[in-house]
Amino acid sequence: MRIKTYQRSGVLFLDALIGVAVFSIVVSGVIYAMLFSQQGMLKSGDRIRAVFLNQKAIAAVRAVRDSDFSNLTEGTFGARLNPSGAWELSGTGVTTEDGYTTFVTITSLSSERMSATALSVWDFGIGASGSTVLSTEITDWHRVQEVGNWALASLDGAYIDDDTPLFNSAAATLTHAFATSETSDGGAGLYVFDITDTSDPLRIAEGFNLGAAGHDILIVGTNLFIITEDSGQEVRIYDIETPSSFNTGNFVASINVPGNAKARAFAYYDDTLYVTAAEDTGESEIYSYDVSDLGSISQLDDLNDPGSSFLDIRLLNGYAYLGSSMDTMELRVVDVFDPSDLEFAAGGGYNLTDTTDATSIAALGDYILVGRNQGDITEELHLFDVSESPVPPDAPWNAETGESVNALDADPTATYAFAATNHDSQELVVLNIATFAAGGNPITETYNTTTGDGRGVTYDILHDRVFLLTNTAFIILQPS
Amino acid sequence: MNIQSSSNARGGYVFLISVLFVSAVAVSVLGSYLMLSIAAMENGVTFQSSTQALENAQTCAERGLMSLFLDNGYTGAETLALSEGSCEILQPGGFGNDNRTLCLEGISGSHTRRIEIVLERLLPSIQVYSWQEVATITSCSY
Numbered sequence: 054m055r056i057k058t059y060q061r062s063g064v065l066f067l068d069a070l071i072g073v074a075v076f077s078i079v080v081s082g083v084i085y086a087m088l089f090s091q092q093g094m095l096k097s098g099d100r101i102r103a104v105f106l107n108q109k110a111i112a113a114v115r116a117v118r119d120s121d122f123s124n125l126t127e128g129t130f131g132a133r134l135n136p137s138g139a140w141e142l143s144g145t146g147v148t149t150e151d152g153y154t155t156f157v158t159i160t161s162l163s164s165e166r167m168s169a170t171a172l173s174v175w176d177f178g179i180g181a182s183g184s185t186v187l188s189t190e191i192t193d194w195h196r197v198q199e200v201g202n203w204a205l206a207s208l209d210g211a212y213i214d215d216d217t218p219l220f221n222s223a224a225a226t227l228t229h230a231f232a233t234s235e236t237s238d239g240g241a242g243l244y245v246f247d248i249t250d251t252s253d254p255l256r257i258a259e260g261f262n263l264g265a266a267g268h269d270i271l272i273v274g275t276n277l278f279i280i281t282e283d284s285g286q287e288v289r290i291y292d293i294e295t296p297s298s299f300n301t302g303n304f305v306a307s308i309n310v311p312g313n314a315k316a317r318a319f320a321y322y323d324d325t326l327y328v329t330a331a332e333d334t335g336e337s338e339i340y341s342y343d344v345s346d347l348g349s350i351s352q353l354d355d356l357n358d359p360g361s362s363f364l365d366i367r368l369l370n371g372y373a374y375l376g377s378s379m380d381t382m383e384l385r386v387v388d389v390f391d392p393s394d395l396e397f398a399a400g401g402g403y404n405l406t407d408t409t410d411a412t413s414i415a416a417l418g419d420y421i422l423v424g425r426n427q428g429d430i431t432e433e434l435h436l437f438d439v440s441e442s443p444v445p446p447d448a449p450w451n452a453e454t455g456e457s458v459n460a461l462d463a464d465p466t467a468t469y470a471f472a473a474t475n476h477d478s479q480e481l482v483v484l485n486i487a488t489f490a491a492g493g494n495p496i497t498e499t500y501n502t503t504t505g506d507g508r509g510v511t512y513d514i515l516h517d518r519v520f521l522l523t524n525t526a527f528i529i530l531q532p533s
Numbered sequence: 534m535n536i537q538s539s540s541n542a543r544g545g546y547v548f549l550i551s552v553l554f555v556s557a558v559a560v561s562v563l564g565s566y567l568m569l570s571i572a573a574m575e576n577g578v579t580f581q582s583s584t585q586a587l588e589n590a591q592t593c594a595e596r597g598l599m600s601l602f603l604d605n606g607y608t609g610a611e612t613l614a615l616s617e618g619s620c621e622i623l624q625p626g627g628f629g630n631d632n633r634t635l636c637l638e639g640i641s642g643s644h645t646r647r648i649e650i651v652l653e654r655l656l657p658s659i660q661v662y663s664w665q666e667v668a669t670i671t672s673c674s675y
Contacts, residue, residue, distance in 0.1 A: 186583060
């Protein structure tokens, strides 16, 4: 009996011992897991805090760049606020009160691009140290390209043709310019110029002939859109990805605008092409096309304005402003918010004094500038304030050029507008818009050429140059 | 006697089984803590990677804006390899100097962040109408 009792106690003791051991191991594991978990959460918090500090350092670099890109210099800095509350990069790092040190290293990649790498490190003891990195690039896209003083314009370069192309309109990329022309007197319809050196425009692709007169022209990405007098292809589209080898093989697509070679001008916005046309009794005068897929261009809508020819078009704030031949409404305004539902804006437009046709339009911020044929009793330039209403509620400011205005363009800052005219000694007229809107004489400069009438004008912000198109010349003008 | 002996033996097993039961509960708690710990650590790493993805998108934004400023005919559609991932500049919307859109994607690890920028004009200086992070790009085509 005694032996049995001893044996049972031993088993019980062994059971308890095993149980306690197992329990101890498990509890130790739980405690370790709790500590590990806590440590993991703390580490995670440390890392997130460091990432925030990196973000702040990068934001500081951008803030410094925003004030002036040249303030960024190569090296390793700390980002801190100066006494005036602006970010500055100085020292070699910034340590926060809670023990994080953040460095930002700036490295120049090119004249307009730098890399910025923010590094935050922390060391709170064994197992509680680490670092994070955040990298980005900063460029000089805040720079301002100055518009020169066009109150003094001078010749930069010119191409003068042996024939009389009767140039009409131009568009340019950084390296090349494209100019349309008539074909009635030896013109090729389209001319391509290498303008890498704007003082010496070189005609290239001399063998190319459009086969029809070219009117308006614009560049969308790597595609060149041209209005032509080809009755089956009033709009032609060419690929100009490699302009130096431009040829007929660059043809991409065309649009057969209703009517017989009546298209005259167009404008593009958000995959939609708006084409205007001269009067055709059986057809409309403005069309909208979906050109998102050049392989499948579709007409969205059209709008008829009986008795009217729309000779030019500009888009501004969801409205199309049209230069019209209609005697009672030379400025037409069309609501194009929905390109599938073109409709005249309330009021329809503006009836200028006299009956001379509106030939050209320019959009300048809050203003619309209209150019007209020469009038015996009226001026040829009219500036409307459209800031309050798309259809001008008030009479325009007017200016006299003495001869017909054939084309208009403006610089993007709306400081200057440029008019091509038939004037014998003032083929280009430079207008100061602020002076115009203040009621003064806006003509600040004129340019005289012996190469014929001013038939077209294009302001090129990429080069801060004006392309003046005359009977025989493609002229590049520069500001002082 | 036999009855008393077996009763004592059962007592030992009950204690052991109780311990095992408590241990099982404890192990599940341990497992939970471990998973919680891993998740917490992943949070930090995920946040870091996601932030880098956004910075990569910003890098492409900077490059795209600079390219558009220098040449408004810039066609985008390029992927840039970066030190901490990559980014993609989609084909910009619009044409010319006014009303352009720029769409960017930044990638870091398994994270992708997207930005859409609407520009009022490019020159003489870029004017931004809106600059926002989006879940899906709708203003540009891939």
